[in-house]
Amino acid sequence: MSSTLRLSQRAEWAEGQPISDLMSRALAEPELISLAAGFVDQRTLPVEPTREALTSLFARESSAREALQYGTTPGFPPLRELLLSRLLDSDACCHELSIDQVVITAGSNQLLHLVSESLLDPGDIVLCAAPTYLVFLGTLGNVGARSVGVAIDQYGMVPEALEHSLRQLSEQGELRRVKAIYLVPYFDNPCGITMPLERRARIVGIAKRWSDGHQIHVIADEAYRDLRYEGEDVPSTLTVDDEGDTVIVTGTFSKSFSPGIRVGWGILPRHLIAPVCSQKGNIDFGSPNFSQHLMAEILTRGLFQPHLTRIQQSYRQKLQTMLAALHLQFGSLPGVRWVRPAGGLYVWVQLPAAISAGPDSPLFDVAVREGVLYVPGEYCYPNMGEPVRPNTMRLSFGVQTPEKIVQGVAALARAVRQVCPCGISGAGPHDP
């Protein structure tokens, strides 16, 4: 009999993550300076602290064995305790949380996936900043959910714009499909914007007010919180959820310690513990126990904080290098603007409206020819709501050395000048 492949609806929905193509391109042309991938700096990976923690873990036969055995679905309890006590140290008002609410995942991405599985049916809506974290847009697409973009300003998602979107959706009879609002409150990916606590409180308030008949959750992706290079830490979005029923927080050690060990977590409202753990039980039965014991050892032995301080210094320097290079190269190009982040791994650049930076644009090709790769900003826009701005780029300063950052930005400027022979003075930093 003749037969053909019939995939699931899910498989049809799952576009490959566009960033994967960029990564492949970067790997295929190693002389390219990639300002695209959000990888962490290879040179500052924590070889010594990890070695020390492993030695300590293997000094006791019993602790080594435990790390090599199965764990539980929500994760290694001492690690969850350590995460909670870190949170309590910085955000005193989180004292009502219990470790039951902490779930360990394979990076924060898996938590985003588990929450999506638990809350979203096909056609359901998540409101996101426009632009927002592109990988999460893929996750939403994969479960058949719709992402609706909300306008941003220099402090992130604009509460009035959010209200406006909710009102519109309500008028269209779509409010019952709105299940969550997604925020990246610290040095967001892709814009580098940090949302002040008061604004987060307003957004959480809006979520609660519009929870008519069913709860609208706020997913606060706090993956970058530890990567602050200036200014004071801001308390977690958990602290503005008085009832503890609205905010879901995710975090990860992927950026702040090691993506290879790949330990992330979620802090969940009580009513989501069982659903999220059920999904996790069906997907992988719990994240690798060895990685969890290793991270617990790293935290217990005080090896995390000194490493964090070290990489903050390194990334601070690279961020300053990138901002200086942008000023040097683009300061005289009219209509080129960028955001000055206080942390994270990204700088968001906006070109004059007439210049597309999309993956099929002349600029993208010329940039590759000039030796530099960036993430086209249009990848970061939700599929509904606020219009896509194709004249945008996400630049990452995480992976490259300061020298390469300077060269990469110079190559980018050569490319922009080639496609836009404007050459007039003006422009400069901008929020956003």
Added chain:
Amino acid sequence: MSSTLRLSQRAEWAEGQPISDLMSRALAEPELISLAAGFVDQRTLPVEPTREALTSLFARESSAREALQYGTTPGFPPLRELLLSRLLDSDACCHELSIDQVVITAGSNQLLHLVSESLLDPGDIVLCAAPTYLVFLGTLGNVGARSVGVAIDQYGMVPEALEHSLRQLSEQGELRRVKAIYLVPYFDNPCGITMPLERRARIVGIAKRWSDGHQIHVIADEAYRDLRYEGEDVPSTLTVDDEGDTVIVTGTFSKSFSPGIRVGWGILPRHLIAPVCSQKGNIDFGSPNFSQHLMAEILTRGLFQPHLTRIQQSYRQKLQTMLAALHLQFGSLPGVRWVRPAGGLYVWVQLPAAISAGPDSPLFDVAVREGVLYVPGEYCYPNMGEPVRPNTMRLSFGVQTPEKIVQGVAALARAVRQVCPCGISGAGPHDP
């Protein structure tokens, strides 16, 4: 506004894995002898080989850094090469496979999940042995798929019964919903049965013949292949798929090396590489790279095989102990039968038809009171097709010492005698 939690359809479908409740019970009553969990033996976990591999990995700054960095979605290429060359060593005719077809996952369970996501829509059907691996039944339920049980004999799923099920489903207009046939060909969970290669070939042939309009895949879960304690190895189910378009194989180092490191894999027909990797990209962006580098180091340095030989010896002894204890305790109880496996971690026991061993049965309670925990066999039956046999139990000999196995089986016999005061002689080993 008043609001209530509204979960996804998926969340409603996701029953907690029933085994989780048993594990919690075992943890809560530590004096219980658990013959339930399929954990591996804590005492034989590979502390020394892992230490040696870690030392070697950290001897070179560059290799340590690579392990701490992000990897790719399908996994670390050298590890995939190593897996492929292990397969070629044992199954020469797998030479047409390429490493593109090898995907690294967080245990073989994640591969089962990814394949389910890629192939199954709600209502789709997977044909399984009755009984079969209970965790996979949970995975199927979670995506809204239906499992249909097919009768088994001493060699596993019966081809004639499979044909019969397919004919029935075809007559009911359901053939187009049949997407896969699931096999656990080596020392299966829960029965300990190994399916001869000729029968696998027949089943693959049936899958191809009934692939009318769309491909019916055979998922061969070869998780236990390495855990053989007697007899000759049997080639992989891959070797009976001449076109290479039907069989999906999963494997894992969780049982044969360490569940904590948690490295499993899938070997996919070419047409499933992209869909499965897309799902994986959206779920976790690739399995923890550190674990993959560690397993690659273990294989490269020849640390895997000696460990495997060691645990084979240990499990062989425990299996013999359990079989001897069953003979001693149940040999005189009429109607009690069990399967004699040549490997794996499980012995399947069938009680007289009148005695239920279900989780709410008197036997289960009396057994716990007598100090022993088992997996009720009814958890292992698909929700359609062959009827559930509540008079069955899965016993695992993996975790307990030989002494505890003897005590556990004795406690179980006391419990059975209490609920079934039959006491007549007869019975004995049986297939199955």
